[in-house]
Amino acid sequence: MSAPVHRLPKERPGPLEYLRAWPMKAWIFLVALFLYLPLITLVVFSFNDSRRTVVWEGFSLRHYAKALNNDALLEALGNSLTIAAASTALSVILGALAGFALWRFRFPGKPLVDGALGLPIVVPEICLGVGMLVFFATVLPWPRGLVWPLNLGAIIIAHVSFSFPFVAVVVRARMASFNREMEEAARDLGAGEWRTIRDIVLPHMSPALAAGALLAFTLSLDDFVITFFTSGPDTVTFPVKVYSMVRFSVTPEVNAVSTLLMALTVLLTALALRAFGDPIARTTPVTGLPKASAQDDRS
Amino acid sequence: MTLGAPLFWLVVFFFAPLAIVWAYSFGENDGLVRISLTGTFQNYVRALEPLYLEIFAKSALIAGLTTLLCLVLGFPFAVAVTFAPRRLKVWLLLLVMLPFWTNLLIRTYALIAVLREEGVVNGGLEFLWSAGSALSQSLGFGPLDEFKPLSLLYNNTAVVIGLVYIHLPFMVLPLYAALDRLDRSLLEASLDLGAGHARTWLFIIVPLAAPGILSGSLLTFIPALGSYLTPDLLGGPDSQMIANIIERQFKRANNWPFGAALSFILMYATFIAIALQALASGRRSKETP
Numbered sequence: 001m002s003a004p005v006h007r008l009p010k011e012r013p014g015p016l017e018y019l020r021a022w023p024m025k026a027w028i029f030l031v032a033l034f035l036y037l038p039l040i041t042l043v044v045f046s047f048n049d050s051r052r053t054v055v056w057e058g059f060s061l062r063h064y065a066k067a068l069n070n071d072a073l074l075e076a077l078g079n080s081l082t083i084a085a086a087s088t089a090l091s092v093i094l095g096a097l098a099g100f101a102l103w104r105f106r107f108p109g110k111p112l113v114d115g116a117l118g119l120p121i122v123v124p125e126i127c128l129g130v131g132m133l134v135f136f137a138t139v140l141p142w143p144r145g146l147v148w149p150l151n152l153g154a155i156i157i158a159h160v161s162f163s164f165p166f167v168a169v170v171v172r173a174r175m176a177s178f179n180r181e182m183e184e185a186a187r188d189l190g191a192g193e194w195r196t197i198r199d200i201v202l203p204h205m206s207p208a209l210a211a212g213a214l215l216a217f218t219l220s221l222d223d224f225v226i227t228f229f230t231s232g233p234d235t236v237t238f239p240v241k242v243y244s245m246v247r248f249s250v251t252p253e254v255n256a257v258s259t260l261l262m263a264l265t266v267l268l269t270a271l272a273l274r275a276f277g278d279p280i281a282r283t284t285p286v287t288g289l290p291k292a293s294a295q296d297d298r299s
Numbered sequence: 300m301t302l303g304a305p306l307f308w309l310v311v312f313f314f315a316p317l318a319i320v321w322a323y324s325f326g327e328n329d330g331l332v333r334i335s336l337t338g339t340f341q342n343y344v345r346a347l348e349p350l351y352l353e354i355f356a357k358s359a360l361i362a363g364l365t366t367l368l369c370l371v372l373g374f375p376f377a378v379a380v381t382f383a384p385r386r387l388k389v390w391l392l393l394l395v396m397l398p399f400w401t402n403l404l405i406r407t408y409a410l411i412a413v414l415r416e417e418g419v420v421n422g423g424l425e426f427l428w429s430a431g432s433a434l435s436q437s438l439g440f441g442p443l444d445e446f447k448p449l450s451l452l453y454n455n456t457a458v459v460i461g462l463v464y465i466h467l468p469f470m471v472l473p474l475y476a477a478l479d480r481l482d483r484s485l486l487e488a489s490l491d492l493g494a495g496h497a498r499t500w501l502f503i504i505v506p507l508a509a510p511g512i513l514s515g516s517l518l519t520f521i522p523a524l525g526s527y528l529t530p531d532l533l534g535g536p537d538s539q540m541i542a543n544i545i546e547r548q549f550k551r552a553n554n555w556p557f558g559a560a561l562s563f564i565l566m567y568a569t570f571i572a573i574a575l576q577a578l579a580s581g582r583r584s585k586e587t588p
Contacts, residue, residue, distance in 0.1 A: 018378060018379050018382045024375065024378075024379050027375045027376065027379070028376060028379055028391070031372060031373075031376050031395075031467075032394060034372070034464070034467075035394070035395070035398050035464070035467070036398070037413060037419065038406065038409035038410050038412065038413045038464070039398060039401065039406070039409050041409065041412055041413055041418075041419050042405070042408070042409040042412060045412065093304075094304060094305040094308055095305070097301045097302070097304055097305050098301075098302065098305035098306075100301055101301040101302035101305075102302075104301075105301075105302070107302075113302070113306065116309060116314075117305070117309065119313070120309075120313055122521065122569060122570075122573060123317070123566060123569070124521070124522070124524070124525030124542070124562075124565055124566065124569055125522075125525060125527070125542075126525050126527050126541075126542040126545050126546065126562065126565070127317070127320070127525070127545075127562045127563075127565060128313075128316070128317070130320055130545060130546075130549050130558060130559070130562050131313075131316030131317045131319070131320050131562075132316055133549060134316060134319050134320055134323065134555070134559075135312075135315060135316035135319060138319065139315065139316075139319065157312055158312075160308065160312070161308070161309075161312045161313045164305065164308070165309075168305070218400055221402065222402055222403050224403060224404055224528055225527050225528065225542075229549070238402070239402060239403070239404040242402075242404045242405070243404060243528075243532075246404070246407075246408050246411070246532060247532075254408060255412075258402070258405040258408065258409070261401075261402060261405065262401055262405065265397075265400050265401055266397070269393075269397065269400060
């Protein structure tokens, strides 16, 4: 016995469901191909069993072994991570202070300070780079031969200068959604100013601090131009090292290290998404007390 | 004082270095290492020589072309993201952002491997070419001429491709931010009233996305104009942009005053671009009640 099959007419896409129209799909595919073909090629050829990177000659991990035994490259990577960590810490502190002050206080010349803080974001990298070169050559010559990591000081200073305004912008944007009545309530209930900041303001600011830290870390790790002008022969960072390797010749070793770094980036992104959740779902304003202070009350 | 520390940092480690460069731009080399600040305008006059004017014009042209290509490539993508279901939206945005978080040097290096004469693009084209050749042979037309690889690297094309590759997210994200706020009923009305998709895009979506187009263009144009690494690694001997000339003055040519003058011309050009954008968006917001 066979039941009559009711065929639903094939659902026609709505007029605004652009994603279901084939030209749109093709376009997205094209953009994705453009963005990822180079990266995929890079990863694939990092496993290539050949000294040259042109033809596929079988799977091998030997470039990874070689890269992990390349002391100069590893030292550069260590320098980069150290610089990024230090400049992130300083940038978050300075950026939080600046963002907080600009949100909280009225003072003469505020628009001026506001504009000045925005300048490092728009000034071309090369201009800041030569500025740092000249500054550390004339005004504040960084002593050579300092012990690690003090020899990285000049680069760290340069990185903080272009990173912390980004943190300030993020913090300020976040504080715009702060409900000042909560602060007044805390003060009414007897909390001092410092306590109010710690228990009410900081918990509200914390997503911005995390986002700002992530931004500062990425900016620092990514920077080539400004570091290129501040680094000396004994303070080579990862991008500067890769630059000199690429200028010299294209070697599969670079592919291997790049793949490792990309894997790290993807991992960090996944963790960040996990921790902060779907960024679009989070745009609804939070009502009630922030989580952190609610937990404090319980303990 | 909470503002004190960041302001101190900004003045000492940002404005002071730039101020020194600015002062040097009015100086001249005095011996090998000394620079005397004589208040001369000769560095700026030299920057107006045809050789350097040409490089400025070329940089602006390359940056403009990059911006245009990013817009053409990114606009349909941003529209697709806007009208995608929510879960897919996150993935599509991630698709654009992920290369952006990858190190700039790694991305540029990856492009070299793809664009080389024996790279992936030419490999793919050669494969298609030989397939076409076999096809024409089997149809009795005889084989095609031998495949000549396109030279995609170490020229101006490579610089533009590289700049588009790097700056696409700067365009897509502001476009998406503008499109996401747009009132969908306007589009439905336009389609209902008989305008086709082409007309709806041209007369409804694009004008409504204009603020995003403006800010995306600015965010793409400014870093593209001052880019150093891409023309340096992907460009040929005639693909020098302003930043490369500045670098040469500070490192190899050792003419700091002239390099300083060029830096400040680049900086002023950046500020002019920002001012123009502010003017344009100001006028727009006045027009729309």
